Amino acid sequence: QVQLVESGGGLVKPGGSLRLSCAASGFTFSDYYINWIRQAPGKGLEWISYISRSSNMIYYADSVKGRFTISRDDAKNSVYLQMNSLRAEDTAVYYCAREEYDMLHIYFDLWGPGTLVTVSS
C-alpha cells in the first residue's frame, strides 16, 4: 500500500524539542523529494521544509530556519524533522508530503494523515 505515516507528535513545553518521523511504504522512497507542511488549528497550510533525493538540497521556511532540521534515511524509508526551540506558534498538525513531477509541474501527490504537535506550558 502506497502511503506515508507521520509519528512523534505530542505535547511539549515552549523551548523544548521534538523529533517527527515520516515513514514511507509501497513505493521507491529514494526516488522522491519529501516536504513537511503544517497546519495550525483552524488555519491554512504552511510549507516548512523540503529535502531532495540524496539530501543534496534542503530548504526551510523563514519561520523555522535555524530551529528545525530535516533529514532522511533511505535505508529506513523515512524522513525526519528535528524541531528545537519550539514556540507556541509551532502548534499544528504536521504533514509529510511526497513531491511528484510532470514535465515542469510540481505537486504533492501523496500526504500522510498528519501528527499533532502542541507547544504549551
Added chain:
Amino acid sequence: EIVMTQSPGTLSLSPGERATLSCRASQSVNSNLAWYQQKPGQAPRLLIYGTSTRATGIPARFSGSGSGTEFTLTISSLQSEDFAVYYCQQYNNWPPYTFGQGTKVEIK
C-alpha cells in the same frame, strides 16, 4: 515570497449548483498552480496541477483555468462529497511554496 489570496472565504451553495473559486497571486506564477481539497480531520488531496490538469482519479466536474496571477477552480455540479475546504498553491517561485488561505464550500 509570492502571496496567494483566495476568494471568497466561504461559498454557500446547494448540491447540484456550480461553484467558482478564485485564487490570485501577488506576482505571475505562469501556469504553475495546483489546487487541493481538504475535508475535516483529513490530509489535503491533490485535485489539479499545472492550472488545469486533473490528478489521477479526480472527476471531470472539477476544472481549473487561468494564468499569470488569476486562477479559477470550477466545480460544475456540486456533489455531497465536494463540500470541503479548497487551497491553491504556487510552485513557480520557491522556496517557499505558498498556499492561499483557503475557500470553504459549505452546504446552503
